[in-house]
Structures are given as structure tokens and as C-alpha cells.
Amino acid sequence: AKENGRSHFEFFDKPLERMAHFQLELENKLRAAIKKHELSVYYQPQVDIREFKVRRVEALLRWFPEDGKPVPPSDFIPVAERAHLIGKIGYWVLEQACLQVKEWQSVGIENIRVAVNLSAQQFVGKKLVEDVKELIKKYGIEGRLLEFEITESILLEDLENVKEVLLELRKMDITVAIDDFGTGYSSLKYLQKLPIDSLKIDRSFIRELAENPNNKSIVNTIISLGHNLNLSVVAEGVEDKKMVAFLCERQCDFIQGYYFYKPMPVEEVTKILAQES
């Protein structure tokens, strides 16, 4: 980058150029997808292990292009973040969640809490608090039926700002879970300082749970830590019976994973919830 003339060509090196092009293309496709209503929300149940009942669901974004294969959120959410589209998309997911809580209540499906994932960008300033206040009022739902899932990286941004937002959410009875717990910059300071309600044990620790003694210890430790701090603990990515047995024995509170349910369209999850209620 020192020699002016050359650095230009170094920067637009072939692979990089291709990657930038791919990103831009995906960004444009995503903008079009929003207009064409190609995004939808799927819901994955979380099973309460004490009663083996679904009490909560996680809202997960899906993109099904009219022409072509589904694009996974791990591909398009980073693009949405870079293009500053995540605020708009995130608001839409939140509104879908509120609408769903209201619709379920209108058909007698009560007390199902919907968890919504938040990106760091949605956590800046007062926008989130104002938005959610408005939506709760618009749909006439209780805040306690909403949960936000945030990652440890959000907590690092600006602790005072984050604390303020979390306190406002708590005033509305909205709960907050730390997603992918244990994979971030594990400072335990925020657990003690912030109003948080649950920990979600990351899938990477649940994988190979039965075979890997280290994973067993980590999962054990997270469950104890959570319970000692009066937090509920959710395990995600639970795929087999052995994992369920281990987690039940250790009294993990909620289980989410393919063993019980995959993420599914709203009509399907509604059937499951209706059978149970």
C-alpha cells in the first residue's frame, strides 16, 4: 500500500475482486428479495424438559428465492449487516414474532414465548426499545412472551449503553438470552452486571457430547453457572437421544434441536402447539 500506483492493482487482486463482486451481487439480490417478499420466518420449538412440552420457539429467518436454492442465514445475514439492511430486516422479523404471538393467542395457544435474534447494529441507541414498545402496543401482547437472543460480542460494544437497553427491555418484561454461550470473549463480568435471563449453550459443545469428556465438563459447568446465577439454560443443536439423556440428567431447562424439532414454517409449528395446548 506504499507505492501508490501498484497498491491499486494489489487491492483489486483477482480473488478479492471476485469476492467483492459476489458480495455486491448477493447484496443486490437481497434488496430485491425484500421487495419480492422472498424472506420468511421459520420457528424451531424449544422443549421444556420438566414437562416435555414446547414452551418457547426461536424465530429463524429463511430466504427462498423464486428462482434457485434457499440461501442460508449464515450467508445472507453478514451481507445484510454490511449493507445496513439488517435493521429493516430485523424489525420485520420482530413484527412477525409479535403478530404470531397475537395470532396464537387468538386461537387459544397461550404462553408461547418467541425468541428473536438480534444483530449488534440493532442494539445501538434507543431505536430497538422504541420499536418494541410500539409493536407490543400495536399487537396488544405481553412483553414476557418475547425474548431476545444476543451474542457475547454485543455485550462488548458499549457496556453502559447495552445495560441501559437491557434494563428498558426488562421493564417491559422482555427476557434476554445469551446466544452461542461460551464461544465469545468469555468475560463473566457482564453476567454479574447485566439483567440477563438465559444462557444458550452453543452447538459446538453439544456436538460429540457423549464422546468428548471436555465437552461434558464444559456443558456441566455452563449449566451449574447458569443455575447458580438463577438463569435458565437452553441447549441447542441437540440431535440424539444420548445428548437428551445427558442434558436431562444435568437438569438443563430447555432443549432445542433436530432430535425433537427442526425449524419449520408457521403452519406446521402452529399444529404442534395446538396439539399440546
Ligand code: C2E
Ligand atoms: P443461531 O441463532 O445460533 O441459531 C441456531 C441455528 O442452529 C439455526 O441455524 C438452526 O436451524 C440450527 N439448528 C437447530 N437445531 C439444530 C440441530 O439439532 N443440528 C444442527 N446441525 N443445527 C441445528 P440457521 O437457521 O441456519 O441460522 C443460522 C444463524 O443465522 C443463527 O444462528 C443466527 O445467528 C442467524 N439468524 C437466523 N435468523 C436471524 C434473524 O432473524 N436475525 C439475526 N440477526 N440473525 C439470525
Ligand code: CA
Ligand atoms: Ca439464536
Ligand code: CA
Ligand atoms: Ca445459537
Ligand code: CA
Ligand atoms: Ca450460532
